[in-house]
Amino acid sequence: MPDPDQTLNCQGLNCPMPIVKIAKTIKKMESGQTLEVTATDPAFQADLNAWSKKTRNPIVEFSAEDVLRALIQKA
Amino acid sequence: MSRPAIDPIPEFDPKLEALVEQIVDRKLAEALGDVNSRLEDAFSRLKEVEEASIAQRVTIVVFSGDFDRLIAAFIIANGAVAMGMDVSMYFTFWGLTALKKETKYAGKSIAEKMVSLMMPTGPGAVGTSRLNFLGVGPAFFKMLMDQNHVETLPDLIEVAKDLEVKMIACQMSMGVMGIKKEELLDEIEYGGVATYLGDASDSRVTLFI
Numbered sequence: 001m002p003d004p005d006q007t008l009n010c011q012g013l014n015c016p017m018p019i020v021k022i023a024k025t026i027k028k029m030e031s032g033q034t035l036e037v038t039a040t041d042p043a044f045q046a047d048l049n050a051w052s053k054k055t056r057n058p059i060v061e062f063s064a065e066d067v068l069r070a071l072i073q074k075a
Numbered sequence: 076m077s078r079p080a081i082d083p084i085p086e087f088d089p090k091l092e093a094l095v096e097q098i099v100d101r102k103l104a105e106a107l108g109d110v111n112s113r114l115e116d117a118f119s120r121l122k123e124v125e126e127a128s129i130a131q132r133v134t135i136v137v138f139s140g141d142f143d144r145l146i147a148a149f150i151i152a153n154g155a156v157a158m159g160m161d162v163s164m165y166f167t168f169w170g171l172t173a174l175k176k177e178t179k180y181a182g183k184s185i186a187e188k189m190v191s192l193m194m195p196t197g198p199g200a201v202g203t204s205r206l207n208f209l210g211v212g213p214a215f216f217k218m219l220m221d222q223n224h225v226e227t228l229p230d231l232i233e234v235a236k237d238l239e240v241k242m243i244a245c246q247m248s249m250g251v252m253g254i255k256k257e258e259l260l261d262e263i264e265y266g267g268v269a270t271y272l273g274d275a276s277d278s279r280v281t282l283f284i
Contacts, residue, residue, distance in 0.1 A: 014224045016154040020234060023157035041224075047154075054158045 004036035004071060005029065011067055014041045019051045022072065026057060029074045034060065038067045048072075132278035133162045136271065139284055140169030140195065141204035142213050142228065148284040149173075149231035155280070156238040163278075164235075165271045166263075167245035170284075171252055173198045173232060174244055174259045187253030194252065198228045236262055243270060 008025050010018040018039045025035060041047075045062065048070055052059050061071040133155040137148050148164065155162045166174050175197040180188050195201045206212040217227065226234065235242070242263045249255070256265075275281045 012224050014226075016150050016157060017226060017234075019157040020153050020238065023159070024238075051158055054160075 002034075005033040007036045008038075010037055010039040010041065010044075012040060015043050015047065017041075018044055019047050022048075022051065023055070026055075026072070026074050031074050033074050035072045035074070037070045037072065039070075040067055044068050044070075131160050132274070133160050133280040133282075134271070134275040134278040135162070135164045135282045135284060137164055137166045137170035137173060137284055138168055139204065140172040140201055142201045142216065143203050143205075144284050145170070145173050145198065145201060146225075146228050146231060148282075149228065149235055151282065151284075152240050153231060153234050153238060156235075156240060160280075161241075163241040163243060163274045165243050165245060165266070165274075167248045168252065171244060171249060171254055171259070172201055173228075174242065174263055175254070176260050177258055179255060179258050182255070183253055190253040198232055201228070236260075245271075 006025060006029060008021060010021055013021070018037070018041050022035070022037055029035065037048075045064070045068060048059065048062075051057075052072065055075075057075045058073050059070055060073050061069075063069045133152070135148055135152060137145065139145065139148075148170075152162045152164055172195050175195075178191055178194075178196050180191060183191065201213070202210060203212045203216060206215075220227065242260070243266045244259060244263050246265050246267055249259075
């Protein structure tokens with residue numbers, strides 16, 4: 001699995017900050033690049049799914065171990 | 076001598092006629108088929124564009140000056156921007172407190188000064204809508220928010236400014252609440268009810284908080 005182009009640590013941040021930060025970071029990225037986000041917000045998975053659907057940036061991977069981890073690609 | 080008979084219209088050989096019809100049908104279908112599918116394509120794309128442009132707007136009337144309600148308003152506004160939507164917030168009456176950076180008394184009438192005195196000085200000092208307990212309530216809620224890693228109200232307002240949420244102050248209620256432009260944030264716009272209704276009628280999400 002190639003390394004993500006950027007990483008974003010949203011651990012300790014709760015709604016709405018994780019998706020706000022993701023939106024801001026993705027805006028500055030190139031199409032096709034990937035962003036890895038880690039978070040502890042319990043609402044993160046639901047919010048990220050809604051955000052991904054609305055903004056049409058796909059979630060490539062999602063895992064929930066000690067922290068929630070998502071790999072998003074800019075469309 | 077009788078006139079020569081007009082030649083009767085020759086009848087097509089039925090087989091020939093059928094063949095011609097077949098060919099014409101086929102040619103028409105080929106030509107129109109292409110046009111029809113492109114037309115359908117164009118219409119569905121147009122519909123998408125129309126829906127997308129309306130769906131992208133959120134308009135929020137911020138009428139309340141309560142701590143809890145203002146937090147909800149700003150969380151929704153910031154979240155909406157993160158989802159790629161355009162957000163306008165209309166601050167009126169008690170909601171104007173969220174936009175205050177300082178309180179000034181100079182140049183106000185007695186009534187205006189009294190109202191200013193009784194109002195919170197800014198978003199950092201607003202009370203909760205319930206369980207306020209003379210100000211102890213908000214202190215507890217702020218502590219709980221900190222424990223739950225929720226941003227403070229002044230921080231949420233900063234985030235909204237940073238995300239370029241359109242913040243519009245209602246001119247009419249400013250006069251009624253004894254608030255002057257100099258007391259409010261510099262980055263806001265001013266408007267009236269028509270400004271709000273124009274935005275709201277184009278928005279998919281309209282809220283009154």
